[in-house]
Amino acid sequence: MEKRKQRQSQQDKPFRGIRMRKWGKWVAEIREPNKRSRIWLGSYSSPVAAARAYDTAVFYLRGPTARLNFPDSISEEAELRDLSAASIRKKATEVGARVDAQQTHGHPPAESVPSSRVCEKPDLNEYPSPETSDDN
Numbered sequence: 612m613e614k615r616k617q618r619q620s621q622q623d624k625p626f627r628g629i630r631m632r633k634w635g636k637w638v639a640e641i642r643e644p645n646k647r648s649r650i651w652l653g654s655y656s657s658p659v660a661a662a663r664a665y666d667t668a669v670f671y672l673r674g675p676t677a678r679l680n681f682p683d684s685i686s687e688e689a690e691l692r693d694l695s696a697a698s699i700r701k702k703a704t705e706v707g708a709r710v711d712a713q714q715t716h717g718h719p720p721a722e723s724v725p726s727s728r729v730c731e732k733p734d735l736n737e738y739p740s741p742e743t744s745d746d747n
Contacts (some may be wrong), residue, residue, distance in 0.1 A: 625658050626680040628665030637661040639707065641668045643696060650696050652703045657714040664707030671699045 624630060629639045632654070639652035639661040652664040662680040669677045670685050671694050679685065694702075 626662035626665070627678065628652075628669065628680070629658055629661040631658070639665040639668075639703070641665060641672065644672055648696075650700050650703075652700060653707050655707050655711045657711055660707045660711035660714060663710045664703040667706045668699050668703040671702065 631637055636654045637658045638654045640649045642649050655661040666679045
């Protein structure tokens with residue numbers, strides 16, 4: 612009986628810190644440490660987006676020792692500083708919205724992109740130099 616309940620719970624909540632609403636949206640929220648209040652992290656179409664928003668918030672609240680759903684997805688340049696609940700909410704919802712957009716528009720999720728390959732954003736206001744031109 613208990614194993615069946617545990618298995619059903621894993622299917623209902625595939626990731627830590629999220630839950631599914633009756634109408635199918637996935638939501639994420641987290642309790643502030645040493646407080647009764649919660650930080651609302653948003654409502655998303657996919658459980659992965661909600662879980663990534665949760666991961667961002669828990670990382671900023673609890674530091675690098677936090678238990679994350681996607682430990683490899685936290686960027687190396689993320690600065691750990693004392694942020695307000697509003698700042699944490701903003702950062703988490705930005706990440707969740709970006710992942711949600713990638714998932715709903717058919718782009719590959721960030722987890723499938725090799726982390727060793729870093730892609731810089733090109734300056735679109737610069738003309739290409741002759742050395743890097745593709746017409747050779």
